Amino acid sequence: MHCDFFQFPRQEHCPGCLQSLQERSLGGTGVIYSVTTVRVRPPLGLPQPYAVAYVDLDDVPLRVFGLIDPDQCESVCIGDRVVLKVLPLGLNQQQQSCLRPCFHRLTNQE
Ligand SMILES: [Zn+2]
Incomplete structure (x- = not known):
């Protein structure tokens, strides 16, 4: 590893050192930094x-x-703790139901 820069989505080169990137898991859990509800037509x-x-x-x-x-x-x-899940959510380009990743809030039981 040339530097400790992480990015998502994956790109070909590090914007910091221009070396090719190594692929690694980013994990699936985290904490909400900011959130908003969108009420216009989705x-x-x-x-x-x-x-x-x-x-x-x-x-x-x-x-x-x-x-x-x-x-x-x-x-x-x-500040809520979340985990990445995949759910049937929305439509694909063929207007068929499709799976999408989304963050799901964790409760104390999860
Ligand atoms: Zn780099």
Whole structure:
């Protein structure tokens, strides 16, 4: 590893040192840094409203952007612990139901 820079989505070269990147797992858990609920007409057949968040990952120093589990879009808060899941969510380019990653708030039981 040339430097400790992490990025997502994956790119070919490190913007810091321009070396090729190594692929590694970023983990699937983190803490919500910021979240908002979007109430305008959604793209991609997403439910209305839907929520998006910036999540600070636990395993690497990286903040990523993603969808929130639609069942929790009215109740998630900054500081909540989340885990990445894959759920049937919205439509693909053929207007068929498809799977998408989203962050799901963890409770004490999970
Ligand atoms: Zn680098």
